[in-house]
Amino acid sequence: MKRIVDIYRKEQRGLVLWTYIVSLGGDGSHPSLEDFKQEALRLAVIDKRGSLANLDAYVHLEIIK
Numbered sequence: 001m002k003r004i005v006d007i008y009r010k011e012q013r014g015l016v017l018w019t020y021i022v023s024l025g026g027d028g029s030h031p032s033l034e035d036f037k038q039e040a041l042r043l044a045v046i047d048k049r050g051s052l053a054n055l056d057a058y059v060h061l062e063i064i065k
Contacts, residue, residue, distance in 0.1 A: 041055055
């Protein structure tokens with residue numbers, strides 16, 4: 001299952017820094033929205049978009065096929 005996740009700074013919620021398409025659940029599991037959020041934040045930190053303390057994420061509800 002794939003979902004779009006927007007990354008932004010906590011103090012600038014209206015400004016999207018980056019957008020990820022996160023794919024989870026390929027192993028038959030049923031990931032929650034929180035799982036998608038945490039994976040996108042993990043990728044953002046790896047990509048040096050900021051620290052976990054400064055970043056937040058919004059998971060779009062629609063599923064991408």
